[in-house]
Amino acid sequence: MKRTQHYRMKNQLWRRAFVAILVVIVLCVCSLYVIQYKPMTLNSEPKAVKHTTKPASEGIIKNLNQNVLLKNNNLADSFNTQLKDSGFIGTALIVQHNHVILQQGFGYADKKENRLNDAQSLYQIASIQKGFTATLIMKQIHAGKLQLNTLLSQYYPNIPDADKVTIKEMLTMTSGLTEKMDANVFTTEAENVAFDAEHTTVLNSSNWSYQAINYRLLSGILMKITHKSYSDLFNETFNKKYHLNVLDYKDFVVDPHRTIGYKNADYSQLASEKPLSYAFETGTGNMAMSAGNLYTFYRLLTDHVILNEELLNMMWQHPVTSNYAGGMYHYDESSIGHGFKLGFEPTVILTKNGQDAVILMSNENARDKSWKPLAKHLFAQMTAIKIIK
Incomplete structure (x- = not known):
C-alpha cells in the first residue's frame, strides 16, 4: 500500500x-x-496606427469645382441675392455644417471675351499664400530639420538681430524685421530671397508688424534646407501629393480658367499686369487657384491630413500682442485669411473645424474698397459668430 x-x-x-x-x-x-x-x-x-475613421472633409471636397445653389435653402437664396445686390465680382463659396450650399460665379472673368466667372475660375490668392509657406515650414519641423526656436542667424547670419529672431517670430510677424527695398531685376527664387536678406533691417519698434520679408526669408530657409526651389517644393507638396492645382503666375496667365483683374465694377479699368511684381513675391503672393481648391487646402489642415493636430496648433498659435499666425488671423471661434494683389482680393473666413466657411475670391479690387466686410457679414448671418476686426 x-x-x-x-x-x-x-x-x-x-x-x-x-x-x-x-x-x-x-x-x-x-x-x-x-x-x-x-x-x-x-x-x-x-x-503609425492607420485610423479607419475617414476625414470629415472627404465627402465634401471630392467635387468642389462645380456650380452649386442648393434648392429649397433659404440661406443659400438669401446669400445669392445679397452677393448680386452688392455688385460682387468673383466666385463665392459658402459651406454650412459641412455642406456646400452655394458656389457661384458673379460677373465676368474676362469682360472683353464675355467669359463669366464660375466655380472653376482661377484667382490670385495674394497674401493667403503665406499660409502655404507656413505649412511647408511646419512639415520641416515635423521632419526634424527645424524647430520653432531655431534662430534666423543659422541661415542668414548677416541680417541685423538675426541671432535674436526665431522661426516662430517670423511665422507670427513679431520679428521686428522689415525690408529697405525691392530688387528691380529677377533671376531665380533663391537669388531673389538673397537680395531681400541683404536689404533687411530692423524696425524701430518690436511690436507686431505685417512685413512680407518674414515669409520671404522663411521661403529662403526652405530652399536652403531642401536644396530645392520654392516652386518645386510647393508643387511637390500641394499639387502632386494633395492635387490642389495651384498655379504660379506664368502658368496662371495662359490657363483657360484664369480671371482678369479689374480696378472697378464696370470693367473699364484693368489692373496692371506686372510679371516682375509677382516674381518678387516668393512665398508671399504669386500663386493662383480656385475657391473650391482653396477651401480644400484649409479642410486638409483642419482635418489634420497635411499636418497633425499638434503641428497645426503650433502653426496657428498667435502671440498675445496680435491675432496673426501662420498666414491667418485667429479668434476664439473663427480664422480669417485675406489679401490684395493687382486687381484681386481673396477672403476666407472659417470656423475652427472648417465645417462652416465663407470664401469670396474676387477679380475686382477698387481703390478704398474691400469685399472683406461682406464676407464677415455673410459669415455672421450663417454662424452667429461676430468678428470685431
Missing part, C-alpha cells in the same frame, strides 16, 4: 514538472516570435 502511494506521488511530481517545462518552452517560443517580428526598443518609435 505504501509502495503504491509512493509511485502515485512520484508520477504526480513528474506530471507537474512536465507541465512546468512545457509552459517555459511555450513562453520562450512566444518571446522569440515577438523579438523577431515586432522589434521595439526604448529608442524606437511605434509604427
